[in-house]
Amino acid sequence: MAQERNTEELIIEAAKKIFVKRGLAGARMQDIADEAGINKAMLHYYYRSKEKLFEIVFNEAFSKVLGRLGNILNQPMPLEEKIRTLVENYIANIAETPYLPIFVLNEINQQPEMMVKRVSSQPAFPDMMLFMKEIIEAGKKGIIREVSPVQLFLNIVSMCIFPFVARPLIQGIFLQDNVQFDMLIEERKKLVGDVIISWLKP
Amino acid sequence: MAQERNTEELIIEAAKKIFVKRGLAGARMQDIADEAGINKAMLHYYYRSKEKLFEIVFNEAFSKVLGRLGNILNQPMPLEEKIRTLVENYIANIAETPYLPIFVLNEINQQPEMMVKRVSSQPAFPDMMLFMKEIIEAGKKGIIREVSPVQLFLNIVSMCIFPFVARPLIQGIFLQDNVQFDMLIEERKKLVGDVIISWLKP
């Protein structure tokens, strides 16, 4: 073998970088090859087409953005603590790969059908449904205000993800440098929890 | 003149449709020409290049998404009423052109520099700054809890815009048809106000 390290992995790594940065339509196979330091023909040798390569990258990104929700959701915990932990962990997770959300959301909007089946086969899916049942029951018991679990979920995810999606806007309007943005995000780990909990107080 | 109605406007209308649907990288000049029912060369006759045409479309979209905030923000009103009105109107405005936000956000992420100057020259910009001052003062007076005006702003905009950006995901996970989605949005006009106000209660 001439390869220093696994070529397949090298390609995927490069493809990730280019696809996430430029999107499916904007990404060039040549750029991916350059990024991986290999010949363009090798991309087609290992992964038949641009679409095949993209699908692998997208699947992983999709799981990363949506999947991490499940980890926290199914752990036994008081509801308030669970929500606060969820928000904190989720924001921290997104912050590790801040460009994934806009990539995933944009591609999903480009090809909505593509993603419909993908959703229900997502490992986090059952946990989300259980969590929503928990919300309804807690509402009936009077532990929290009675709210639509879908709306609650939307509120949480909106406030966690949107700042990353709108990052250039936020930095352009309110802040100058990346340090201040990181501080803003850090502050949100607690703040978003506050917002949700105060709304849920009966 | 052979034109039935203003050709320039016809082109812009078609360009809007294609650019918003496919993005800058995914849009084809031929598709825009077809959509407008004219020859491809006419695009270059009226607007020199793809980039020039795109810039016009993007500017209008950008103003539509961000600009509508100003209208409500500078009207004299009790703070709570102002926030509720803001949320209601903003969601209604976005709902009229639900695909604009993801388009704008994605293109901004593709070329963050492009947008930095555009922001401060936005008519809504001064109103936003005044609103943020109002929040600080209301906090000091004890009318509301003391919160970061940037975070407040982010929370509002997140919960208003994100559902449209994540629409295919939401419909895939929770709902089936467009009617249910519209109901979800309708419900949010009041709900998002509730969330914000309950958080701001001192």
Add this chain to the structure above:
DNA sequence: CCTTTGTTTAACCAGATGGTTAAATCATGT
């Protein structure tokens, strides 16, 4: 009618892009 000016069309072009091919190189088991 003819000139001038603005508008529209068809044909064309150079470069980019995704993809292919055939030959070369390498690693390994015999």
Add this chain to the structure above:
DNA sequence: ACATGATTTAACCATCTGGTTAAACAAAGG
């Protein structure tokens, strides 16, 4: 050393894409 199968390369191809050009056409003024 040699045969074999996997890996890598360079050259190539068909198509697409943004953009250009020259000529046709229309409208208005003289």
